[in-house]
Amino acid sequence: MSIKILVVEDSVETRDSLTVLLELCGYDVVVANDGQQGLARALSDAPDLIVTDVRMPAVNGIEMLRELRKHPGYRPVPVVVVTGYSKDYANEAFAAGADRVIAKPLNPEHLLRLVDNLLNESPRGDLTNL
Amino acid sequence: MKTAVDLFDDIDRLGEQIVVQMDSLEASRRELDKVIESHPAKDVLRRISATLDCTTASLRELFQALWFRTAGLRRLVSGNEKTT
Numbered sequence A: 001m002s003i004k005i006l007v008v009e010d011s012v013e014t015r016d017s018l019t020v021l022l023e024l025c026g027y028d029v030v031v032a033n034d035g036q037q038g039l040a041r042a043l044s045d046a047p048d049l050i051v052t053d054v055r056m057p058a059v060n061g062i063e064m065l066r067e068l069r070k071h072p073g074y075r076p077v078p079v080v081v082v083t084g085y086s087k088d089y090a091n092e093a094f095a096a097g098a099d100r101v102i103a104k105p106l107n108p109e110h111l112l113r114l115v116d117n118l119l120n121e122s123p124r125g126d127l128t129n130l
Numbered sequence B: 001m002k003t004a005v006d007l008f009d010d011i012d013r014l015g016e017q018i019v020v021q022m023d024s025l026e027a028s029r030r031e032l033d034k035v036i037e038s039h040p041a042k043d044v045l046r047r048i049s050a051t052l053d054c055t056t057a058s059l060r061e062l063f064q065a066l067w068f069r070t071a072g073l074r075r076l077v078s079g080n081e082k083t084t
Helices: A012-024 A035-045 A061-070 A090-096 A108-121 B004-036 B042-077
Strands: A004-008 A028-032 A049-053 A079-083 A100-103
Touching: A004 A012, A004 A035, A012 A028, A012 A108, A012 B042, A028 A035, A035 A049, A035 A061, A049 A061, A049 A108, A061 A079, A061 A090, A079 A108, A090 A100, A100 A108, A108 B042, B004 B042
Parallel strands: A004 A028, A004 A049, A049 A079, A079 A100
Antiparallel strands: none
C-alpha cells in the first residue's frame, strides 16, 4: 500500500515540481490549488501527510487546518506548513495543528527527510518502507 | 572531472547560499520597517517596503520551484533511487 501525500499550493511551479519530486520518491501525490480544495481533498482522499502553503486565495493554509481539525470525519495526520512570506506564521500554524513550519526556499533533501521522519513518527509509520 | 553527483551537490550548496542572501535581504527590509513610521516620506517608503516584500516572496517561490525540479532531476539521473 503506497503512502499518499496531499500538496496544497497555489503556485503552479512549486506545486508541479514538488509533485514530481515526491512521485519520484515513490509517494502517491494528490494536489489542491488552495485551502478550500485542500480541505475537500483531505477529507475525500485521506492522505497520510499534508504539505501546505500558507498564503493562498479563498481559504489560506492555516484556516484550512483549523477547519480540518474541527471536522468529525478528519483523521489527524502529520502536517508540514511551508511559507514564502515574511510574516511570522509559525505560532498561528502550530496552534492550528501544524507539526512543522518551514520557510521557502528549503533544500528539497531536507524536506524529503522531514517527510520521512514525520511518516515514521506517525501511527502509520510502518507504511514508509517504500 | 566533476560527476553528476558533484554538480547536484554544488547546486545544493549554492542553494543554501541563496537562502542566506534572501534571509539577509528580508532582515534588511524588516530593519527598514522599524524606522519607516518616523520618516517624513513614510507613505512612499511603506510602498517600497511592500514591493520588496512581494518581490522577495516571489523569488523564494521561484527558487523553491527550481530547487525542487533539480532534486527531481537528480533522482532521474541517479536511476530513480530513493536516496533520503
